[in-house]
Amino acid sequence: MIAAYLRLIGPLHRRRLGGVLAAKVLDAMMAGAPFVLVYLVLRAVMSPDGLAEVRPWWIGALLGVFLARAAVGLWASAAGMRLALDVSRDLRARTVAHAGCLSLGDLDAGRADDLSTIIAQDIPTLQMAPTQALPGVILHTVFPVLLVTGLAVLEPRLALVLAVAAPLCVGLMALSRRHALRLNRERADGFGTLTLRLVEYIEGLPVYRVLGAAGRRHAALAGAVEVLRAVNRRLVTRLTPLLFANALVIEGAVAAVLILSLVLLVGGALPAETVLIFVVAGVRIGESLRALMGLVDLIEGLGVSVERVRRLLDTPAMTEGTDTTPPARGAVAFRSVSWSCGDRPILRDIALDADPGTFTALVGASGSGKSSILRLLAAYGPADRGAILVDGRDVRTYRSDAYWRGVVLAPQQAFVFDASVANNIALADPDASPDRIATAAEIAGCAALVQDRAGDDGPSLGDDGARVSGGEAQRIALARLLLTRAPVLLLDEATSALDFETEAQVWRRFREATRDRTLIAAAHRLRTVRDADQILVVDGGRIVERGRHEDLLAVGGSYARLWAADAITPNTLEEPAWSA
Template structure:
């Protein structure tokens, strides 16, 4: 368990964890040894000179005080290490998720990662703070007490020691019996979380289609299955709990019978037998709690296994000797990209000279946005190469690559904060004047002027308090503030009304001036002013050239152009 925790979180956390485990173990041993003082206390109390009990009582009180100090320090160390590990787990998970290719985030990952980042990490790491100390106490202290009993009377000690393999066998059997049910419950937990997220995100569509009841039934079914799985998991653990209780009670009864037999036969003194029974009763509570603790530890370990699986997902490799490009021209060299069994791009070759604009057009599903993703290295190509300034993007440090590229997508996500906070993401160290200048160039200043809070206005989660056009202006202002030499635009005006489209278009023109640009677009004005146009269909370039050349050819692009013009005119 500890080994897996350290493997997941990194060896830098090993020293404090090992110190904490050692301190908790010393505390458990001290608690067991302090119980040994009960034997001379009871012997003196029930012997011929009861007054001799006071020194032993003083020693017992001192031992209890020492155990209390050790327990306090152990628990405090556990909480501190648990807090450090929790922070480390979230940092490592966040950094790893940021390095994974976008293709890793398939359907269902949202619920899985949400459950893992929510309760999963907390449950897994809290083992140090909350479960480890009582578990060590429940296992080590009874063993120390058994050793003490062996020292006073080997017959009673062997009788107590016989319980150890039975308790271990019961716990092992319970772990095997509950493993499948626990795994199924965790799987359904993630599925139910994904259903909740889906249900909340799909509210506008569901209400417009009058399908809220149907979708609610799907969510209800997921929650009902989770309830059934939780019940099965609890029932499968019940025999282990009952078995542990029976073993503890049976051993205590055996010790009672054997002690009475030895005392009545004159083979052991009554005070010693009474002390052994008191020690046995002292061990009963931690042993009875062992089943519950073991179940919670198994749950924490299962979360660690899932966290480990996410952290083992292969990120895009960083180059061992990164190359820094000196130019900003772009090249797709015989690029092929597959997503699963589907060929998204097939032997695509395109070049964009520095400071020029390439427009990529074509039907939906042709692979246009994938070209932008490969340039930004959200994925790696299956074959061929994507180059920036003559350097393969796989040979460029990811931080350096992203510092050279500004991306504006059709679907803009804004973080829950102020407008200024979201614009400043483009360059966090920018001063206020630079932020205002970028916002003005993007036409965002007129949006800010009509908002009640101005620059301090909160945009809501995902930018929900702004319109689509307003969110797009924030995205363009962010890209302008970044001032990157390469700009990637993906359908930035396709879903906007004419007023917002005109404002966003003005911001885009300021953004792309003097930069190397690749634009995926349907709007005519964006396509017309491109230096080079590529028509993509089925993952292949079927036509390319300037706007006028492609119109003269009367091919696929000309059909696209005339159809778009007819839609605008209509």
């Protein structure tokens, strides 16, 4: 953990940490100095001349050591705290900046959850490294070593007893560390799962209660609690014997020193002042070893946090192209594109062409690969094979910020943040005029929401859009999409939460407003895309049919079956007439 932490914080903070730890070494040395001075005072007091043998400077030196140690300890504590805060600030900035360089696919694969855990939990935990863990290890390692070395000069036999106990303690602590490392990882995973289950249970409680499923979902939450409890039990079960054995070695060594000291004192082989020094020193060494033992679990807990931060920072950044010119025409082409998620093939030999200003619809069963096509086109990640071209240029040659000014995706799960409706729409263009925002909202069917909640001072939509419905959130996201000037618009079931009549009206207005842009949309409701310039039927990661609505119906294949299944939709709804 220590080596990984040092690599994580960088050279500048390593040098500052070196200063803090050097201060703790000095602190440990000064912690041993009083034993020398007290021994000199005791030997003088117990001599025939008594107090007359005591040198005044010994007392002054003793007070000076106490004051110096207090000053060094205060400086080390303050420097460690400043370092901890600076490291936390820098790690937060690095993790957020690196997350901004990850591909959208990496963020969509759970890295966002990792990022929130790192920011809220791991980085604050790592503040204990320069303030408690590492200074504690230095102090409670250097101090016993120096003290035993000094005591060996006075009485090698007693020092040997303490010296023998030290490697036994180190061995037991190493064994404890090995168990603690694995179990702390399991505990961190269990805690993360429990947090997710708890949030899921709280957010879904209204639904669970209505469906009478609160008990079953509570059982899932209780299961996560039980998993974490089982890990904690194993941690206690496996570490307690080792900690007990370590404590037994420490207490046994102190008791052995005490007994042997008394034997030597009674036999006249050891002066009383030496016995007193050894007894007090043995107690202090025992305290240091117990403190060091207590740091094992803390250090391994920090190791889990270091590993999680490091794993995120080691995730390769998105490969950036050098072309800073955004797509302008909106011509899209896939050339034998294949893509897999791990070992599972998702898309196979996808070929399509979408001319500027045309509307392409992707239809097919759930899981057929429609969303994957859109995400590859939105630069969520690179294809495994083939090429994706926008305006005749491979998407990999674009710099991401330039590319996303020309290609924008509206996902099925609309993102709505805690701000007013107008500000949510203006996320696409902060400089947009109120008239442009109102026009986009009118086309997307959310003008009433803007009027009801308009302005910076209007009510916010709450966390995750808690104050709007799913359909309202999707209409806000569509208005935001319209506010962009991107020539390529991608819609992934972006109106799935709307009722049929509202969806038909929104689609008609949306298409009329985007006739000069290239539109590619995935849809389950085929009536909304029947007038597309081309319809691509996706099945098993392949495009199995392509053509216009009437031509595909005439073929009587997959599209005709999908259309027949979609025909249960009421026929009284007003049909969109994009071609008119």
